[in-house]
Amino acid sequence: MSDLLNEVMQRDDLISPGISACVGCNVELTLRLVMKTLGPQSILAIPPGCMGGVGVVGYGATTGAKVPVFFPLLDNTAPMLSGARLQYEREGRDVNVVAFAGDGATVDAGFGSMSGAAERGDSIIYICYDNEGYMNTGFQRSGSTAKGSWTSTTPVGERLGGKTQHKMDFPMVMAMHDLPYMAAASVAYPQDLVRKVQKAQQVPEGFRYIHVLNPCPNGWGFSAEESIEVARLAVQTAFHPLFEVIDGDFTLDRPVSEPKKVHHYLSRCRKFSHLSEVETEDIQRVVDRRYRRLQALVSGTGSYEAASDG
Amino acid sequence: MNRIKVVNGNEAAALAVKMSSPDVIAAYPITPQSQLVEYLGQYVADDELDASMSEVESEHSAMSILQGASLAGGRTFTATSSQGLALMYEPYFRTPTLRLPVVMAIVNREMISPQTVWGGPQDSLTLRDAGWIQIYVESNQEIFDAIVQAFRIAEDEDILLPVNVCYDGFYLSHLTEPIELPPADDVAEFLPPYEPDHILLDPDDVMSVDPLTPGHLLMEYRRRHMEAQQRALQVIPQVDEEYAGLTGRSWGGLTYSYRMQDAEVALVTLGSMTGAARVAVDNLRDEGRKVGLLKIRVLRPFPATEVLCALQDKRAYAVIDRNVSFGWGSGILHTEVRAALSGKNIPSLNYIGGLGGEDLTVQMLQDAINELVQLDCEAVDAPCRWLHNPQRSGDR
Numbered sequence: 153m154s155d156l157l158n159e160v161m162q163r164d165d166l167i168s169p170g171i172s173a174c175v176g177c178n179v180e181l182t183l184r185l186v187m188k189t190l191g192p193q194s195i196l197a198i199p200p201g202c203m204g205g206v207g208v209v210g211y212g213a214t215t216g217a218k219v220p221v222f223f224p225l226l227d228n229t230a231p232m233l234s235g236a237r238l239q240y241e242r243e244g245r246d247v248n249v250v251a252f253a254g255d256g257a258t259v260d261a262g263f264g265s266m267s268g269a270a271e272r273g274d275s276i277i278y279i280c281y282d283n284e285g286y287m288n289t290g291f292q293r294s295g296s297t298a299k300g301s302w303t304s305t306t307p308v309g310e311r312l313g314g315k316t317q318h319k320m321d322f323p324m325v326m327a328m329h330d331l332p333y334m335a336a337a338s339v340a341y342p343q344d345l346v347r348k349v350q351k352a353q354q355v356p357e358g359f360r361y362i363h364v365l366n367p368c369p370n371g372w373g374f375s376a377e378e379s380i381e382v383a384r385l386a387v388q389t390a391f392h393p394l395f396e397v398i399d400g401d402f403t404l405d406r407p408v409s410e411p412k413k414v415h416h417y418l419s420r421c422r423k424f425s426h427l428s429e430v431e432t433e434d435i436q437r438v439v440d441r442r443y444r445r446l447q448a449l450v451s452g453t454g455s456y457e458a459a460s461d462g
Numbered sequence: 463m464n465r466i467k468v469v470n471g472n473e474a475a476a477l478a479v480k481m482s483s484p485d486v487i488a489a490y491p492i493t494p495q496s497q498l499v500e501y502l503g504q505y506v507a508d509d510e511l512d513a514s515m516s517e518v519e520s521e522h523s524a525m526s527i528l529q530g531a532s533l534a535g536g537r538t539f540t541a542t543s544s545q546g547l548a549l550m551y552e553p554y555f556r557t558p559t560l561r562l563p564v565v566m567a568i569v570n571r572e573m574i575s576p577q578t579v580w581g582g583p584q585d586s587l588t589l590r591d592a593g594w595i596q597i598y599v600e601s602n603q604e605i606f607d608a609i610v611q612a613f614r615i616a617e618d619e620d621i622l623l624p625v626n627v628c629y630d631g632f633y634l635s636h637l638t639e640p641i642e643l644p645p646a647d648d649v650a651e652f653l654p655p656y657e658p659d660h661i662l663l664d665p666d667d668v669m670s671v672d673p674l675t676p677g678h679l680l681m682e683y684r685r686r687h688m689e690a691q692q693r694a695l696q697v698i699p700q701v702d703e704e705y706a707g708l709t710g711r712s713w714g715g716l717t718y719s720y721r722m723q724d725a726e727v728a729l730v731t732l733g734s735m736t737g738a739a740r741v742a743v744d745n746l747r748d749e750g751r752k753v754g755l756l757k758i759r760v761l762r763p764f765p766a767t768e769v770l771c772a773l774q775d776k777r778a779y780a781v782i783d784r785n786v787s788f789g790w791g792s793g794i795l796h797t798e799v800r801a802a803l804s805g806k807n808i809p810s811l812n813y814i815g816g817l818g819g820e821d822l823t824v825q826m827l828q829d830a831i832n833e834l835v836q837l838d839c840e841a842v843d844a845p846c847r848w849l850h851n852p853q854r855s856g857d858r
Contacts, residue, residue, distance in 0.1 A: 193665045194665060209670060209672070211674045211675075212675060212679055213679075215673060217670065219668060220670070221671070222672055228522060231518065231523040231527045232533075235488065235528055235529060235538075236534040238486050238516065238527070239535060239536035240534055241514070242486075247665055264523075268518060269523075272517070272518075274516075
């Protein structure tokens with residue numbers, strides 16, 4: 153374990169014990185790590201989604217967090233934080249204003265307002281937990297759902313076999329916003345995740361974005377104890393490469409010289425169990441193409457960094 | 463010392479905002495509101511206004527930024543019109559239900575379709591039940607005065623609700639009139655700093671804001687919100703009176719009566735049409751008609767008692783609506799006024815006119831009064847009448 157992760161793990165847990173996340177939920181783990189890293193001088197926005205649903209914002213007269221926490225709307229997480237931050241700046245207060253939002257609130261409904269906040273350079277830290285759909289309401293499709301995936305709104309039947317469009321390459325969409333700090337991270341690589349959150353915090357101003365892929369045991373169909381392993385396979389197959397962009401310079405944090413074939417990842421999830429070889433090959437083709445594009449951006453702007461963990 | 467300045471309605475609003483010293487302004491430009499945002503931007507650029515200004519990508523985000531700023535303890539302002547207000551509806555409803563004292567000018571503009579950019583308060587009237595206080599004004603001076611008053615009303619610890627100051631697009635926003643500006647120090651004294659503790663995001667005083675709320679608590683929130691609206695019926699006239707002590711100008715608080723004392727019939731108006739209605743009343747008074755004028759200044763909370771008192775001894779009244787209430791076959795103001803007079807069997811007429819920026823002329827209003835004077839009691843349930851400008855009827 154790295155020194156940083158070790159040190160972060162000793163800090164106060166700012167999320168209440170006993171929130172009602174599903175067994176094996178790696179989003180809860182991500183949130184606890186993120187908030188331990190950022191510390192108590194923070195306010196936390198959790199739009200409707202899994203982490204709101206499991207009680208982090210509280211219920212009735214109770215709360216699920218030890219920092220000020222609130223529900224933004226599904227589609228205004230970023231600007232609500234922008235406004236709070238503007239007021240803190242007027243008062244000379246250095247408060248982390250933090251979004252912890254699912255892909256529905258980020259890639260779908262919240263995208264316009266988040267992109268606006270990013271363009272303005274509003275000083276917020278935005279973390280997207282991407283579990284590829286509206287998981288707390290029964291797994292409806294989002295723009296971030298992978299192609300071929302069964303969802304409750306893209307069911308598998310005689311005529312159709314799951315979602316018909318590829319997953320939006322949303323980390324790249326945010327990379328193209330030219331942010332002072334942007335990263336793709338994974339809960340399977342906690343040292344890397346914590347380092348990125350700390351780095352985002354240390355950037356003095358501007359919009360900072362971290363995209364975390366969080367495979368969902370209940371929704372995607374794998375057992376709770378496979379939660380981290382499936383997340384790791386997404387990185388090892390280059391389905392979700394880990395990278396950073398700092399002021400336009402791309403860095404690949406865990407370069408995968410010979411990525412595993414994507415079927416090693418897809419085959420672990422029941423939501424893909426109906427895919428034919430041809431359909432799997434189609435996903436492989438897009439994964440390869442996107443990884444080549446990322447490598448080209450890295451070689452064109454930044455540098456490879458040797459793996460430091462795991 | 464008071465200063466006289468010749469300004470259009472948007473500049474009157476901007477000057478009032480400047481004197482009210484908001485912390486955060488977020489706005490998106492839309493015709494006919496855009497100048498107001500431009501004036502505010504210029505004040506900030508010239509260091510005449512110490513506010514944080516955010517030029518957002520939509521009205522939805524404008525209101526969202528103000529919610530965040532207000533939750534962090536700031537005084538906030540924005541302005542919009544028609545489609546912008548419609549886009550803003552989601553956070554619009556949430557601002558009063560979070561009890562955030564945001565002030566927003568609505569430069570009234572007709573709703574599409576058909577495609578239009580001209581005036582009419584259909585935009586804000588349609589949202590009258592969303593929990594905001596709504597004040598409708600008739601002149602540029604009243605725009606200025608009402609915005610200063612709005613911050614005071616919104617932040618009153620017995621109210622804590624957002625306030626809309628609504629003024630007619632183009633007729634006021636782009637019309638130039640002289641207004642009188644009070645000294646900035648007087649306004650600063652009239653508006654003590656906003657120091658919230660009812661709802662606040664502060665890492666040193668941890669609060670969960672708006673957790674998932676079961677129905678029995680939600681009902682408690684709704685009850686208190688409705689009570690705050692009713693308390694505003696007392697607070698708004700008090701604030702108007704105090705402001706009159708400062709400036710010498712009172713706008714009547716909730717409603718404004720003109721030549722109503724001995725009137726047998728009355729016109730009921732909202733917004734800038736009141737100016738023309740006053741002239742129409744004067745003209746027919748000169749002809750011996752006993753007619754008066756009641757301006758509804760505050761639509762929410764609805765001044766039911768004042769409306770009842772003003773109209774209950776009249777033989778008949780006519781409500782002029784620059785809007786429609788689909789499904790009622792009448793205008794919105796007419797249904798509101800009739801509700802306040804339920805139980806009183808007073809005949810009334812409803813006129814709809816001036817939609818989409820069309821003029822409501824003095825002649826039209828005089829014709830309405832003449833019809834009203836001759837009104838037969840059987841006509842109580844007559845359908846609404848449309849005020850058309852015959853000179854425009856040849857347009858294709």
